[in-house]
Structures are given as C-alpha cells and as structure tokens.
Amino acid sequence: MNALWLVLLSIVCFIVAYVTYGAWLAKQWGIDPSRKTPAEEINDGIDYVPTKPAVLLGHHFASIAGAGPINGPVQAAIFGWVPVLLWIIIGSIFVGGVHDFGALFASVRHKGKSIGEVIHANMGKKGMMLFSIFAWLTLLLVVAAFTNIVASTFAAVPAAASSSLMFILLAVIFGWAVYRKGLSLKVGTIIGVILLFTCVWLGYVFPLALSVNTWIVILMVYIFVASTAPVWILLQPRDYLNSFLLYAMIAGAVLGIIIYRPGIQLKAFTGFTVNGQFLFPMLFVIVACGAISGFHSLVGSGTTSKQIANEKDAKTIGYGAMLIEGVLATVALVTAAYVSQGDLTELLKGGPVNVFSNGVGTFMSKFGIPFAIGKSFVALAVSAFALTSLDTATRLNRFIFQEFFENPEKEKQSVFTNMYVSTAITVIIGGYLAVGGYSKIWPIFGSANQLLAALALLAIAVWLKNTGKNYHMLVIPMVFMLVVTLSALLLLIRSNFIAGNYLLVIFPVLLFVLAVILAKEGYSIIFKKDDIGKASNSN
Structure with a gap:
C-alpha cells in the first residue's frame, strides 16, 4: 500500500466535505453575512478586534493545532493504520468539524462569550458553573502540560528557544506596523515570512541554553503578559506568522510523500486489544485533536469569536481549520506507518514528535533539503505551536475565570473578575503543576479534553434547539463522544485505583460526576421538553 493514497484520500x-457538508451546515444554522459580529459591535482594541479572515484563520489554526494532531495519530498507530485513518476522516468531517464550527458560531451569537456562557443562556446558571469548573480544570492541565513540553524542548534544543524568542519580537513589530502604521497585510506578510525564516536560521547561529526550570519561570512570565496584552500586538500576529511554519511543514511533507511514495509497513489492523489498551474507547481518546478536541471549542468561543469580522467566515475558520488539521493528522499517521515495527519502537523512545520529525525530515530530503535540517525545522515548528497553544490556553482560562465571577446585577464586581488577578491565579497554579512534571497528569488529559468536546456538542445542540434551528447533526456525535469518554474515564479510574494512584482517581471521578450531571441537564432539554420556550431572536 502506497502512503500517497492515504494522504490524497483524506485531502x-x-x-x-467543506464544499458540501460545510455549506449545508451554514445554511441549516442560518449564517448571516449582513449581521454585525461582536468584534464589530464591541471592538475594544484588546480582545474584540475585527480581523481579516486570512489572519484569523492563521491565528485559529495555530492555536488549535499544537502537538495534538501529531502525538495522537502516532500513538494510536498501535491499533493499525485503517482504524486510525477512518476515525481521522470521519471524525474530522462529522464530529470535530461540526463541533468547531458550531462552537464558534454559537459564541458569535452570544456576544463572543465562551461555551460556558452559552450554557448559562440556554441551560441556566447551574449548568454554566459546572461547565466552567470543568473547563477551567481541563485548561489547567493544558497549561501545565504544554509549559513542561515547551520548557523541555527549549532546554533540549537551544536553537528552538532563541528562534521562538525572536518570533515574539517579530510578531510585536508586525502587529504594530500593520495595525498602527497602516502597512498593507500583503506587504507585511511577505516581509514577515522572510524574517520568520531568518529567525529560524539565527536560532541555529545563536542558541540559548538554559535549564528546564529556568524556562518554566520565563514561560510563566511570558504567558502572563501574552494573555493580558491586546490581541493585535502579540497573540494574533505571532500566531498568523507562525501558521506559515505549519503550512510550509505540511506542504513539504505532502510534496515529499508525492516524490518519495513510501510504502506502508504498519499492519492495517493489529487487534481490538493491544498492549493492554482497548480499541474502544481508547482509539477515539488517543487520536484526540486529529479528529475532535474540546480545546478547540474553547479557542473558537474564547478568542476567535471575538475577532471574526463577518459570520460567513465562521465556516472557513471553524470548519475549514479542523479539516486542515485532519490533513496534518494523516501525515502524522504516515510517519508512523511507513517504517517497520522495530524502527517505530526505537523512534518512539524519543516520543511521538521524534517519529513525526524523523518522517517529515525524510520526506523533505527527497526534494533536496538535508535530512538533519529538515528534521530540526519540523521539531522547531512543533515547539512553536506548542507555545501558541500554551498562551492561548492561558488567555482562555482567564476568560472563563472572569465570567464565572461576573455578576451583571452588581455595579462593583469581584476582584476575581480583574484580568490580572484571574491570569495570575491560572499562571501560578499551572506553573506549580508544570514544575512537578506533566507525566503524572497527562494520562487524564486526553479523556478530559474529549469529554469537554462532548459537553460542548451538548451545549451547541441545546442552543440550536432553543432557537428553532436544526440540531440533529450534533446528537449522534454528542452521544458517541459521551459514551467514549465516560468509558475511558471508568477504565482510568479502575487502573489508577489498582495501581494505588489515589490522587489520580479523584480527578477523573470529579470529571465523571460533572459530565453526568451536565448530560442529564442537557438530556431533559433536548429529548424531553418539546415545548421549551424559544430563546430571544437575537440569538
């Protein structure tokens, strides 16, 4: 079997799907290009900033991609390439894409508020509080895990560290020139991309070697600043420029596969139970961002919805970005599937990113890029996107924390609604967890993330029903993801209890209980209350 066919099939x-199903979803949900978006109505210059779709797509894609669609498919390859590929394609089109598109659109129709506020408006304060607690805890895991991943990468690859710091400075200059000095986006992009790859080269010339813990401290300071600064000065331009790294990486990988045409050595299917793990439900949890991710709903309803300038762009940014991520996930699967089982086992000792970097470096070498340079470039690109996910997650947690303590009926708000206080709390707790190492909390991250997706699907379905729109395309994905993730949590609780890891039993038990209560609340609306009052037509 030629790996090229797998990539072409997914593309x-x-x-x-984008042309047909995506357009159908937009029609069913009532996308209205003439309607003002929250970015246009509020436009505070900090979080709400109308943004050109090309820039926002780059920011959104960079934020949701991270290392998830790379790690997941590589790790899930233990079950064989067929089930992984099928779930990437089917999941991205009918589950993840619908989830991302729906979360973004729902947030736009709720003044750019988070999914927690969508739940508040459609399921009541109790549902909002439960979901906010769930999402905040999950994002703490994201902050802790990605801080440790980025710090470890910077310590191991000093060139990536110095390049990333230069990226940040370049982004500030780019944002200032485009948004404050009137430099055209086209000219700015050309100059910015050239300087971006110059930063990559300078990173190799001037590597910055520091310890892991030192980088954790530096990253804590950075994400505090990044999550409170106006989006136009750092977050948005940095993610936009960094997206070109990912586009170049994907294009280079696909071109290399076309020229190389590697054969698939991985078995099509290895079994329902592999290394003590069950295909159901673990395949659907392990692939994670390659097919669906709850983190995406927080990005879409947290930062992206506050920047979208026209509702018609929601399809491109919400649905389209998830499909692009599906292509990246397919490429990641190929990097694990084209090598022998023995080679894959050896490469996995360096982690999934090592498998991916080695594979893409090999593919790029087929059109003249030296393997060592290609592999290092891929590792740098992945670390850049892990950093993107890190500061986006911190900003999202700030939004959720503030919304949780907001009281519209009071003139004087709680100190916890202050952006600096809420950010500091997230950064301090996340940093503390990061110092302890993410390996202890990583096993529950996958289940928590996918369960978050199931709850977001539930929130979107309830809102669509309340407003008289077609919600049936969300019911099957929602029920499926709930069954998958609750089953995975039960297995996780059982394994940790047997191993005596009682602390890791408490967290999944809390997640399980919160999810069941929220699912029960949603069920009473979707399946039982046909006469429920319609929400305001403003939604």
Whole structure:
C-alpha cells in the first residue's frame, strides 16, 4: 500500500466535505453575512478586534493545532493504520468539524462569550458553573502540560528557544506596523515570512541554553503578559506568522510523500486489544485533536469569536481549520506507518514528535533539503505551536475565570473578575503543576479534553434547539463522544485505583460526576421538553 493514497484520500474527502457538508451546515444554522459580529459591535482594541479572515484563520489554526494532531495519530498507530485513518476522516468531517464550527458560531451569537456562557443562556446558571469548573480544570492541565513540553524542548534544543524568542519580537513589530502604521497585510506578510525564516536560521547561529526550570519561570512570565496584552500586538500576529511554519511543514511533507511514495509497513489492523489498551474507547481518546478536541471549542468561543469580522467566515475558520488539521493528522499517521515495527519502537523512545520529525525530515530530503535540517525545522515548528497553544490556553482560562465571577446585577464586581488577578491565579497554579512534571497528569488529559468536546456538542445542540434551528447533526456525535469518554474515564479510574494512584482517581471521578450531571441537564432539554420556550431572536 502506497502512503500517497492515504494522504490524497483524506485531502479529497476534506475538500468535498467543506464544499458540501460545510455549506449545508451554514445554511441549516442560518449564517448571516449582513449581521454585525461582536468584534464589530464591541471592538475594544484588546480582545474584540475585527480581523481579516486570512489572519484569523492563521491565528485559529495555530492555536488549535499544537502537538495534538501529531502525538495522537502516532500513538494510536498501535491499533493499525485503517482504524486510525477512518476515525481521522470521519471524525474530522462529522464530529470535530461540526463541533468547531458550531462552537464558534454559537459564541458569535452570544456576544463572543465562551461555551460556558452559552450554557448559562440556554441551560441556566447551574449548568454554566459546572461547565466552567470543568473547563477551567481541563485548561489547567493544558497549561501545565504544554509549559513542561515547551520548557523541555527549549532546554533540549537551544536553537528552538532563541528562534521562538525572536518570533515574539517579530510578531510585536508586525502587529504594530500593520495595525498602527497602516502597512498593507500583503506587504507585511511577505516581509514577515522572510524574517520568520531568518529567525529560524539565527536560532541555529545563536542558541540559548538554559535549564528546564529556568524556562518554566520565563514561560510563566511570558504567558502572563501574552494573555493580558491586546490581541493585535502579540497573540494574533505571532500566531498568523507562525501558521506559515505549519503550512510550509505540511506542504513539504505532502510534496515529499508525492516524490518519495513510501510504502506502508504498519499492519492495517493489529487487534481490538493491544498492549493492554482497548480499541474502544481508547482509539477515539488517543487520536484526540486529529479528529475532535474540546480545546478547540474553547479557542473558537474564547478568542476567535471575538475577532471574526463577518459570520460567513465562521465556516472557513471553524470548519475549514479542523479539516486542515485532519490533513496534518494523516501525515502524522504516515510517519508512523511507513517504517517497520522495530524502527517505530526505537523512534518512539524519543516520543511521538521524534517519529513525526524523523518522517517529515525524510520526506523533505527527497526534494533536496538535508535530512538533519529538515528534521530540526519540523521539531522547531512543533515547539512553536506548542507555545501558541500554551498562551492561548492561558488567555482562555482567564476568560472563563472572569465570567464565572461576573455578576451583571452588581455595579462593583469581584476582584476575581480583574484580568490580572484571574491570569495570575491560572499562571501560578499551572506553573506549580508544570514544575512537578506533566507525566503524572497527562494520562487524564486526553479523556478530559474529549469529554469537554462532548459537553460542548451538548451545549451547541441545546442552543440550536432553543432557537428553532436544526440540531440533529450534533446528537449522534454528542452521544458517541459521551459514551467514549465516560468509558475511558471508568477504565482510568479502575487502573489508577489498582495501581494505588489515589490522587489520580479523584480527578477523573470529579470529571465523571460533572459530565453526568451536565448530560442529564442537557438530556431533559433536548429529548424531553418539546415545548421549551424559544430563546430571544437575537440569538
């Protein structure tokens, strides 16, 4: 089996889905290009900033991609390439894409507020509080895990550290020139991309070697500043420019596969139970961002919805970005599937990113890029996107924390609604967890993240029903993800209890209980209350 066919199959399926299913969703949900978005109505110059779709797509894609669609498919390859590929394609089109598009659109229709506020408006304060607690705890895991991943990468690859710091400075200059000095986006992009790759080269010339803990401290300071600064000065331009690294990486990988045409050595299917793990439900949890991720709903309803300038762009940014991520996930699967089992086992000792970097470096070498340079470039790109996910997660947690303590009926708000206080709390707790190492909390992250997706699907379905729109395309994905993630949590609780890891039993038990209560609340609306009052037509 030629690996090229796998990549072409996924690309064709995603293009067809975007043109057909994506357009159908937009029609069913009532996308209205003439309607003002929160970015236009509020436009505070900090969080609400109308943004050109090309820039916002880059920011959104960079934020949701991270290392998830790379790690997941590589790790899930233990079950064989067929089930992984099928879930990437089917999941991205009918589950993840619908989830991301729906979360972004729902937030736009709720003044750019988070999914927690969507739940508040459609399921009541109790549902909002439960979901906010769930989302905040999950994002703490994201902050802790990605802080440790980025710090470890910077310590191991000093060139990536110095390049990333230069990226940040470049982003500030780019944002200032485009948004304050009137430099055209086209000219700015050309100059910015050239300087971006110059930063990559300078990183190799001037590597910055520091310890892991030192980098954790530096990253804590950075994410505090990044999550409170106006989006136009750092977050948005940095993610936009960094997206070109990812586009170049994907393009280079696909071109290399076309020229190389590597054969698939991985078995099509290895079994329902592999290394003590069950295909159901673990395949759907392990693939994670490659098919669906709850983190995406927080990005879409947290930062992206506050920047979208026209509702018609929601399809491109919400649905389209998830399909592009599906292509990246397919490439990641190929990097694990084209090598022998023995080679894969050896490469996995360096982690999934090592498998991916080695594979893409090999593919790029087929059109003249030296393997060592190609592999290092891929590792740098992945670390850049892990950093993007890190500061986005911190900003999202700030939004959720503030919304939780907001009281519209009071003139004087709680100190916890202050952006600096809420950010500091997230940064301090996340940093503390990061110092202890993410390996202890990582096993529950996958289940928590996918369960978050199931709850977001539930929130979107309830809102669509309350407003008289077609919600049936969300019911099957929602029920499926709830069954998958609750089953995975039960297995996790059982394994940790047997191993005596009682602290890791408490967290999944809390997540399980919160999810069941929220699912029960949503069920009473979707399946039982046909006469429920419609929400305001403003939604």
